[in-house]
Amino acid sequence: MALQERDNLCFSNKLLACPLRGHWTSFRLVDEQGDGKSYGGLHYTVMDSVGQEYTGRLDGEGFAKVQNHYRGPVVLRMDKQYNGLEKPYQRLINREYYPLPITELQFRAEQTRFFHEDGFRREYNPAIKEADIFVQVEVRDLVRDGAHLPPEVGRSYEPQSVLLRGMGELGFGPEHSFGIVLSPNKHNVLEVRPMRALRPMLSTDDKFCALNLYQLALMATLSYTDFAQYPREKPLDKVHFMLDPSIGNWFGEALAGYQENWRVDRTQSQRFYPLYEDVPYSKRLEILPFDPTLYEQNHPDKGKDQEHPENQHFFDDQVNGGDTQAFICHHDEVVLISVRGTASLKDALRDVDALQVPFEEGVGSVHQGFYNAFRAMKAFVLRYLDKFHSGQKIIICGHSLGGAIALLLAEALRRRAGVKYNILLYTYGAPRAGDSTFVEGATDLVHHRMVNNNDPVPGVPAPWMDANWKVWVPGLATIVLSGPYGMLVFGAGLVRIGGDPYQHHGQQQHFMPVRFDEREWSAILWDPDCESIEGAACTVMLEKIRRGDMPARDGLLAQLINYTDHMMIASYIPCAWATLRRWQQTLENASSVVTEREFRVVEDALATLNEKLYEYARKVRHNEGPRGATKNESAAMSALHREQDRLLRTRERLQTVRYRRLTLVDVYGSAAQLPEFTGSVERWAKHAENRSSVQYAMIPRQPDDGFRLAREPLDIDSIC
Structure with missing residues (x-):
């Protein structure tokens, strides 16, 4: 198959008949400042179009590259559980009731900060300049269990969520319930939204x-x-x-x-x-x-x-x-x-x-x-x-x-x-x-x-007071309506007899x-x-x-x-x-x-x-x-x-x-x-x-x- 044909769109008719290897995908995780150091060293898993998995760790700048995978898009996941020593996180992970599936990615995202103090997404990230494909993601996009995570926030650079759901139906490997689709033979930059909250x-x-x-x-x-x-x-x-x-x-x-x-x-x-x-x-x-x-x-x-x-x-x-x-x-x-x-x-x-x-x-x-x-x-x-x-x-x-x-x-x-x-x-x-x-x-x-x-x-x-409400209520009403008589009823219900x-x-x-x-x-x-x-x-x-x-x-x-x-x-x-x-x-x-x-x-x-x-x-x-x-x-x-x-x-x-x-x-x-x-x-x-x-x-x-x-x-x- 010619090189030119191999570079055609991954959803061409010929792709399904000839899933060649030899493709590459690079990606980098950055914060809202465009810095990838926050995510350096994190474990990742990439799955290609035939279900082949590739694992590794991001470098110190949050960068990784997968070589020689099968033709077509790949799916990135970062679902490794946090195993650090910080006690608040260990307590949440190990508590008896509602233990939380906290991942390394969540831990890192919680240490980053918003570019805008009101939490609104940044319109332009400096890391866009290095990207062939730029998307804004949240931790819940990359991990299996997200019920404990914050609600999604609107974004200008949407990930290809429709493509993720359709890959299995189109014959590109197994079905995917979570993960981010990365474009092959391109450099993908993922801006991860900080996981901060107000209390x-x-x-x-x-x-x-x-x-x-x-x-x-x-x-x-x-x-x-x-x-x-x-x-x-x-x-x-x-x-x-x-x-x-x-x-x-x-x-x-x-x-x-x-x-x-x-x-x-x-x-x-x-x-x-x-x-x-x-x-x-x-x-x-x-x-x-x-x-x-x-x-x-x-x-x-x-x-x-x-x-x-x-x-x-x-x-x-x-x-x-x-x-x-x-x-x-x-x-x-x-x-x-x-x-x-x-x-x-x-x-x-x-x-x-x-x-x-x-x-x-x-x-x-x-x-x-x-x-x-x-x-x-x-x-x-x-x-x-x-x-x-x-x-x-x-x-x-x-x-x-x-x-x-x-x-x-x-x-x-x-x-x-x-x-x-x-x-x-x-x-x-x-x-x-x-x-x-x-x-x-x-x-x-x-x-x-x-x-x-x-x-x-x-x-x-x-x-x-030591009151019986059955006397108190009509007595109070009568005070307003009929004066002294109501006061007598009111008093009879409220007078305390004995006790402190x-x-x-x-x-x-x-x-x-x-x-x-x-x-x-x-x-x-x-x-x-x-x-x-x-x-x-x-x-x-x-x-x-x-x-x-x-x-x-x-x-x-x-x-x-x-x-x-x-x-x-x-x-x-x-x-x-x-x-x-x-x-x-x-x-x-x-x-x-x-x-x-x-x-x-x-x-x-x-x-x-x-x-x-x-x-x-x-x-x-x-x-x-x-x-x-x-x-x-x-x-x-x-x-x-x-x-x-x-x-x-x-x-x-x-x-x-x-x-x-x-x-x-x-x-x-x-x-x-x-x-x-x-x-x-x-x-x-x-x-x-x-x-x-x-x-x-x-x-x-x-x-x-x-x-x-x-x-x-x-x-x-x-x-x-």
Whole structure:
């Protein structure tokens, strides 16, 4: 056969009749910078058109050449398993549950970086100049098992995937389920996409920091979305997570594909970006792979016992008649658990089921509704931890009802026999969940409790509550509709008879708006240690003593009206963002965390509050009868004295906050020591939403979100 004929297109009619040898194919793997050193020394397998295999290793520049193969295209594979010594990879490869088929190629691709910091493919690679054929490939193109790998990303230089599928049908050797087709007698250059992912940066320090305050507010809100796996039940071969926002899309596709997600609620208009770390793909917050050919537990024949990502990462109690919802995922340093707050009538009924029941996992008594919700998800969490916990920090977060459940979960895990977990808890607008004995027993649990302005939910259950919801619900409705009669029913359902009072657990962080005029205002985050500021609890306590252990109707309705302060998108997330941005500016300017102007406004408000407490005390004394103070009047005076003492400590704390100088650890915790720290902060700061330099880091206003500002610096009128 003539030389000219041999050089004809490989799919000519004559080719099938005369598969001559003597052909060559060269290829080189490069990164997005055009450098092949990243892939030097990797093992490869090439199969020619008659099924002949050729193996070898790339040279130090990522180059190899196959000589004297049969005529026609060849298929390149790079499927050799990673056998290095790095422990995180060995742990993933050898773990008992869902071991990952990590290859040498994946390991190398995880050590490379994107040319563009946003992860978009480069339009022109310098290595194109040396190539006869240039293609952009991903690790999944070259390896057999790809269920654990990131989703494909669009590319300008597509590999010949159609040709790969058709080679067997056209008679060119065996069928190929994976690999890249290389053109014969040409130099092929393959640009391998880096295997990097984004993960929300978190501090594993127990100490409170502004970074965790903001990041976990976003994660707590994300728990309100669906997992959005498709198909949701009985998947056959693949699963997808297309819905944005959703838990599955965040961790299974967007962040795994290096996309900066910001939407945690489908109605959200304001962009709140997390601070992201750029990490090797294997260190992302993992969504487990789904591959029935590789994992027996994924096979559809398992029926109701079939495992797939949704039922491993996502808890939804609807199947059992409840509505508790949570998600869990992990990487090599953190297990993240987020519990959803009230989102349905079933959740609301649990909220008001305030009967105290024994906390069987520890000491004391707890709110029955919250406890039932915790017990519903307990086995789900323990199964996950038994499979994937290998010493990581367990970070738990939750909003509202989710915060109460998260507290019970955290304390139960802390007390779990035979295991020592390192637990960190952040809650947002959480109600009281346990009595004083429970709170005292949970002293060693690290819990940072965020309260926003006049959020009413942290004020319940009141310390005196031990409620039966069947009386509570109609009583509450009657309060609004028919006044005093409803209050009697309400009180009958809520009065605690015996037992210890409900108490809050954790270190409070109170976000307090400070308004200077109609257009200029700011807010500070601190722990005032004053019940009057925390949520008008002093007023409620004094009124229920004066009226016979029942709450004040006006105070209750005022708190219900202030419900916007309880919302995550409208209040808690903007407040957390404002705190982070404010603390960043404080650090940059080497200034105090509270300005002199703010200090004066808050101090004046505290003085006003103090005067109102004394005025109330004078009224109580003036009303004393000839035989002296009654039992109720004495109790009221004692409560006033305790509140005045707290107010004095609050003023002292304000002085401390006034002169406080922040450090990098105050703002970012242990994350400040991460190798990617500077790049992560710079990435976040490049978003227009995070570049505003305002004197007081005012809370970002959202269009039509109904966000309410305090009528006074401390909203004193709603307190007393």
